Amino acid sequence: MTTINKLKLLNDPIYGFIAIPNTLLYDLIEHPYFQRLRRISQMGMSYLVYPGAHHTRFHHALGCMHMMQKAVQVLRSKNIEISEEEETALYIAILLHDIGHGPFSHAMEHSIVENLSHESISLLFMNRLNEEFDGQLSLAIQVFKGQYHRKFMLQLISSQLDMDRMDYLKRDSFYSGVAEGNINSERLIQMINVNDDTLVVEEKGIYSVEKFIVARRLMYWQAYLHKTSVCAELILMRVLKRAKELTHKGKDLWCSNALQFFLKNQIFLEDFDENALEQFALLDDSDIIGALKSWQFHDDYVLSELSRMIINRDLLKIRLISEKVSKEEVEEMRLQWMTKNNRSKEEASYFIFKGKVKNQAYKKSEEPIRILKKNKEVVDVLDASDQLNLKALSKPVTKYFVCYPKTLLET
Template identity: 50%
Template structure:
């Protein structure tokens, strides 16, 4: 059977599946689940076109990996067919451990990082495919001698970031995120088994970092997106609390399992088959169905949050560069307790605050290295005026129901 399949991707055009095993992995139910998990969670509440999935992204990253391997080979880097296949599998499966709504519920529904879950999925699939994923797992874990293969999967200039910036920009319509991915890939090279960028690509890298910073604050951490995602987190925290009291919530399947149980990373290691099986049953549709069920629940906080998310009655969100005055927060909490008749131990689900930060370029991680024409290799931090991209930007948020806008006296601090 010919398994050299072609997908028509809206971003790159025709994408060829390079190896039969890659096609088999795509056909596996674990991977098909990614069709039902949106790439950017609830971002479509602000950008209606942002309905693309982790499935789209994985195929796009696979396509870019193939291009990168071809470029490196053309420059004399030895990459065997087995290594190319391993890198393709590693990038294809790099996000397979994402749960419903991706990062939003990552530490609320299950307190295990998605990369750890991706590795567990890969190990489970390695058993199914008789060890054919062993090299891919080595590359994914950065245990393979050719470090540049791991850097193509997970690094500051990896195919993951290259695709999601391009794809998320395409589907949101935020053109500031568009990057010259093809030029960047053509500028890649290998020096001492590490990924480097040729000197003439330095300004393409600078634009890439600027695009990443702009996308974070215009899309991923857009104040309205941040607000609705925090509402979802609060709904789930309330549901978990009720489940901990053995309150019936009307959900089933894998979602019920993880609401009424809280397995740790160690538990996943010990009972991998059972827990991965339960986890693989969950996707965005389960969460949305649960929210619609919660709308009818007698618990006011849960039903109010669920209904607000489903009907897009979004909370007010304030954003600023400094922490909020505790007295200001307390005034709003007291107003919420009065308006909604909730106790002090529950009002935190309706009035909540925190902070988000982003650093477009992290000098604490493996730096992007620039290869100069004279053969010298220097970190990017010593090669260009990158300062604004390396600084951490932190913003503080405060969310509360819009009904609290009416009793303005509640906000008179002092």
């Protein structure tokens, strides 16, 4: 009888070797729920702007687990007691924190299911896995929900300086080629500590924290909120909206059974039973791409045109401005397009629309990044930093946009 060696080493282009620390983690990684993340792109539609950005949530989750291993080592070296059970719970919680992402990550967060965040779905997956693994995930779920008595553990998973952000900034910067997003995660982790059950960064690490906040701002403007990515994601959301409308009108649309389930049914949190979870677990990017390839030939003008735009990267024009776009301007553009193309007002709303994007690198309203000074005083990084622009980065910056067909420019 052969037994599998479950203490594997994985090769990662960012960190080199990543170790799977125990057999439970290996079994979770091998589970179909987790393997699905290989087919979910980390940066949504950003590959339409940055051709290298084809990395996946699977990559990212393993990177986060690696970061957490480093963090545990550092904290133990500073005499912070972390038991073996707590250590495993931290690894499980960070490994599974994104398991609830749908196709193209954030792009379709509220399109497939109704007003349901990926964190809520992650928790549903974790509870289901906990049943399968005979309660071995109970402590991890407690930590993930913020119900464990050691507060700093949740901060390692979800805060303004967590292992999630440390990995995705470095990883997304690497794969997109946006060098401004690269951070020194190794130094940041070496500088963390725990003071009064709260995660802190030692004062000598303050410049690395400043760089981290600046990098986050730049990555949002240059990658996550790049106008072409934003436009592509909005088109994708409208494709799904139209597909749902047509399905509810009795039109037959070719797509996978899992996608068909979510087109036919409105699924809210209270409806997310075992069957809905299983259907969601079958959904990934390929379901959407397959559907778009088929729908571009559908006889519904809106569905076919929007699908074709994404498949051929022939997107709407997007104009980014610093002031709000007036309702009258949008109405005028719609009227112009309707007259030119002999289309209805409803159809025009799919092709001409306005919106806004907001970038706030550091939120004063949330739990701060705390700096532990040499005199043992703990202060918010904004107060500890001599960088004037850091205070500016805590203010939200809003940009407005309007999307419309390129043919409108020809008139």
